[in-house]
Amino acid sequence: MKMYAEYQALVEHSLAPMLESLGYIPERLLEAMRYSLEAGGKRLRPVMLLAACEMAGGDAELALPFACAIEMIHTYSLIHDDLPAMDNDDLRRGKPTNHKVFGEDLAILAGDGLLNAAAELMARTAVEMADTRGIRALEIIMRHAGVTGMIAGQTRDVLSEGEKPREDLVSYIHAHKTADLLEAPMEAGLALAGADEHQIKAAHDYGLHLGLAFQMTDDLLDVIGDAALLGKNTGMDAALDKMTWVALKGVEGTEKDAAEQVGLAIAELDKLPYDTAFFRDLAQSMTSRKN
Amino acid sequence: MKMYAEYQALVEHSLAPMLESLGYIPERLLEAMRYSLEAGGKRLRPVMLLAACEMAGGDAELALPFACAIEMIHTYSLIHDDLPAMDNDDLRRGKPTNHKVFGEDLAILAGDGLLNAAAELMARTAVEMADTRGIRALEIIMRHAGVTGMIAGQTRDVLSEGEKPREDLVSYIHAHKTADLLEAPMEAGLALAGADEHQIKAAHDYGLHLGLAFQMTDDLLDVIGDAALLGKNTGMDAALDKMTWVALKGVEGTEKDAAEQVGLAIAELDKLPYDTAFFRDLAQSMTSRKN
Numbered sequence: 001m002k003m004y005a006e007y008q009a010l011v012e013h014s015l016a017p018m019l020e021s022l023g024y025i026p027e028r029l030l031e032a033m034r035y036s037l038e039a040g041g042k043r044l045r046p047v048m049l050l051a052a053c054e055m056a057g058g059d060a061e062l063a064l065p066f067a068c069a070i071e072m073i074h075t076y077s078l079i080h081d082d083l084p085a086m087d088n089d090d091l092r093r094g095k096p097t098n099h100k101v102f103g104e105d106l107a108i109l110a111g112d113g114l115l116n117a118a119a120e121l122m123a124r125t126a127v128e129m130a131d132t133r134g135i136r137a138l139e140i141i142m143r144h145a146g147v148t149g150m151i152a153g154q155t156r157d158v159l160s161e162g163e164k165p166r167e168d169l170v171s172y173i174h175a176h177k178t179a180d181l182l183e184a185p186m187e188a189g190l191a192l193a194g195a196d197e198h199q200i201k202a203a204h205d206y207g208l209h210l211g212l213a214f215q216m217t218d219d220l221l222d223v224i225g226d227a228a229l230l231g232k233n234t235g236m237d238a239a240l241d242k243m244t245w246v247a248l249k250g251v252e253g254t255e256k257d258a259a260e261q262v263g264l265a266i267a268e269l270d271k272l273p274y275d276t277a278f279f280r281d282l283a284q285s286m287t288s289r290k291n
Numbered sequence: 292m293k294m295y296a297e298y299q300a301l302v303e304h305s306l307a308p309m310l311e312s313l314g315y316i317p318e319r320l321l322e323a324m325r326y327s328l329e330a331g332g333k334r335l336r337p338v339m340l341l342a343a344c345e346m347a348g349g350d351a352e353l354a355l356p357f358a359c360a361i362e363m364i365h366t367y368s369l370i371h372d373d374l375p376a377m378d379n380d381d382l383r384r385g386k387p388t389n390h391k392v393f394g395e396d397l398a399i400l401a402g403d404g405l406l407n408a409a410a411e412l413m414a415r416t417a418v419e420m421a422d423t424r425g426i427r428a429l430e431i432i433m434r435h436a437g438v439t440g441m442i443a444g445q446t447r448d449v450l451s452e453g454e455k456p457r458e459d460l461v462s463y464i465h466a467h468k469t470a471d472l473l474e475a476p477m478e479a480g481l482a483l484a485g486a487d488e489h490q491i492k493a494a495h496d497y498g499l500h501l502g503l504a505f506q507m508t509d510d511l512l513d514v515i516g517d518a519a520l521l522g523k524n525t526g527m528d529a530a531l532d533k534m535t536w537v538a539l540k541g542v543e544g545t546e547k548d549a550a551e552q553v554g555l556a557i558a559e560l561d562k563l564p565y566d567t568a569f570f571r572d573l574a575q576s577m578t579s580r581k582n
Contacts, residue, residue, distance in 0.1 A: 023439035029446040033438070080403060085395035104376035105449050108399070109442055112371060115403065116437040119410040123430035132418065135426045139414035146407040147324070148314035151400060155320040158396050 001054050001278055007047040010060070011067055018068040018121055025113075032102040032110035033117070036075050039093045045185045046071045048282070052189025052203060055274045063192045065125040066137050069118035070185055073145045076114035077154065077181075079107055086158065087236075094231035115145075137188040144184035153177030157243060165247040171212075173243050178218070179211025202271035206279065209265035213286045216258035219244040221291070223251060229290045258287045292345050292569055298338040301351070302358055309359040309412055316404075323393040323401035324408070327366050330384045336476045337362045339573070343480025343494060346565045354483045356416040357428050360409035361476055364436045367405035368445070368472075370398055377449065378527075385522035406436075428479040435475035444468030448534060456538040464534050469509070470502025493562035497570065500556035504577045507549035510535040512582070514542060522582065549578045 002010075015037050019030070046067035053063040082089040082097040083104060089097050099107035119142060126134030143149060153176025160169060186203035195203075222237045223246050237244045245254045265283040269276035293301075306328050311321070337358035344354040373380040373388040374395060380388050390398035410433060417425030434440060444467025451460060477494035486494075513528045514537050528535045536545045556574040560567035 019438075022434075022437065024443075025438045026443050026446045026450070028450055029438060029443065076403075080399055083399065085399060106446070108371055108374065108376060109446050109449065112367075112402070112406065113438040113442045113446075115406055116433060116442060120430070120433040120437045123426060123433050126426050127423065127430050135414060135417050135429075138429075139411070139418050142407060142411040142414050143313075146313065146411045147310075147316045147320060147404040151404045151407060152315075152317050152320065155317045155397070155400050155404075158400065159317070159319055 001051060001275070002060075004047055004051075004278075004282070007050045007060075008043045010050065010064065011043045011046040011071060014064055015068050015071060018065060019072070019117055022117060022120060028102070028106065029109060029113060032098060032106045033113055035101060036079050036092075036098050036110065037072065037114070039095055041093060043071060045074055045181055048182065048207075048279075049185035049189040051278050052186050053192045055272075055276065055278060056190050056193035056195045056199070057274075058189070058193025062125075062129075063137075063189060065121050066134075066141065066188055066192060067185070069122045070141055070181070070188070072114040072118040072121075073141070073150075074181060076111040076118075077145075077150060079111040079114070081154065083107060089233075089236070091231070091233060118145075133192050133194060136191045140188045140191060141184045144180040144187075149176055149180035149184075153180065160243050162241050163243070165243050167248055170243045170245060170248055174212055174215040174245070175208065178215040179208045182211040182214065183207030199272055202268050206265050206268040206283075209261045209268065210283055210286060213258045213261035213265065213283070216245045216254050216261065217287055217289060219246045220251060220254055220258070221289075222246075226290065231291065255287070262286055292342060292566070293351075295338055295342075295569075295573070298341045298351075299334045301341065301355065302334045302337040302362060305355055306359050306362060309356060310363070310408055313408060313411060313415075319393070319397065320400060320404060323389060323397045324404055326392060327370050327383075327389050327401065328363065328405070330386055332384055334362060336365055336472055339473065339498075339570075340476035340480040342569050343477050344483045346563075346567065346569060347481045347484035347486045347490070348565075349480070349484025353416075353420075354428075354480060356412050357425075357432065357479055357483060358476070360413045361432055361472070361479070363405040363409040363412075364432070364441075365472060367402040367409075368436075368441060370402040370405070372445065374398060380524075380527070382522070382524060409436075424483050424485060427482045431479045431482060432475045435471040435478075440467055440471035440475075444471065451534050453532045454534070456534050458539055461534045461536060461539055465503055465506040465536070466499065469506040470499045473502040473505065474498030490563055493559050497556050497559040497574075500552045500559065501574055501577060504549045504552035504556065504574070507536045507545050507552065508578055508580060510537045511542060511545055511549070512580075513537075517581065546578070553577055 016034055049067040050060045050063055054060050079098045081087050122138040126138055153173050157173045157177055183204045186207040187200050190200050190203045222234050225234055227234045262283050266280055269279055340358040341351045341354055345351050370389045372378050413429040417429055444464050448464045448468055474495045477498040478491050481491050481494045513525050516525055518525045553574045557571055
């Protein structure tokens, strides 16, 4: 297995070539998609997919299109979330948001394009593969990204603005809006390595707890974080009356719960017959991150 | 093979159950997706997929999730096209557009949701199938819907408003914005029936010519059609300085070119070793339609 930074570099260098491998894309559309796709970030989801695949004895090279696809899905969700009709954000990762640069029409199309490109890229790869691992991974990723997963969480988030935070609702939003897209790379990475359903279940549960810890930390950073390090404005959740864990439990309560989720994530790793050090370290880094 | 209306009824009754079979979807999101999905229309694309599959000896029951998926993709593209930042349409198929009823945020999410649901539904079906026909059909449909296909055409259309119509540009927009999603059901239907690449190529070319005839007729109806029969306002293309065939060739020139495309579509059918009467009739009906 490689270091986080090595997987990250592999993803970084593959995103644009993978997109362009699909064929001729109108210049302005490609530009808009690349603008957000190449705006940096930690590449957490694709790194997890590659590392999970290699941890389980799979081939990271073969998993690379699926890793890039999940980053495309994450990126499309950010572009659409930032739109004026949604969160109306001007700044993302320290840069103007997609619609600020390309206009709302292109931002909508760039988002649609990235979601479609993700499915297309995985499908093309799955057609080339001699067995069913590719289509299994594609199904896992689209299901977690979809109307029972990430989009469901995003919808409940949008609809709940102004409502009084309730634990069941905040949990639902966090489990779907955030954790679904951290479960997907764990499950898909293992599926691509040919792991069995028992192992995939443990990987799913690790992703869920990691995702909850991740989102609780995100909520904390919006309150106590540094806008310069974050590359986005803070205090936005409170301004929009968002359903956050901090609104429910306060800063200290959220810190405690996030630490508990990290512990639960790590406990899941014991169910996997692999060297899980990479994912133990990753879970431990969740609550100390600054962006 | 069945009659057009039988295939249409099969699709009509399957769309909502297919969507709901994905699992728990937040009520308001499901409602927004169903609103546009069930707003009627001719169901041309899914009917073509089912008929193409049966014509080539395949099983329409097995093809049904793919047929519903392509209608979901068509529907999402209409929802996003109608948004204020795009064509800003208030009326679609005689009903208020999605964002007029559910708000822009839900309309964006409903569109994203339908696109994702289409890929998810096909992926789940492909996983259940014992061979590679499902993943081939999924790949065909996502490619035609994507950034080298329908989204590419839509982007060039959006970017060209106000430009002087040029034949190469109008052809590109029509070939991708419209024809790509008529090629896809022909190719995917045949792929699901296990047809070879030579047959799939002829099916593609039929879809291309049919698509061009369809779009030319659409452009004509916007000028000489009846708003009540169409269920949408006429004269919109001219108002928006859209790239249309009528702007390029006039009404009579467009009628002549549409008839020629119908002839080219029918000629492709001779390359297929099946009873192609269904698709001959369909092509002949293209230029006489009123909506």
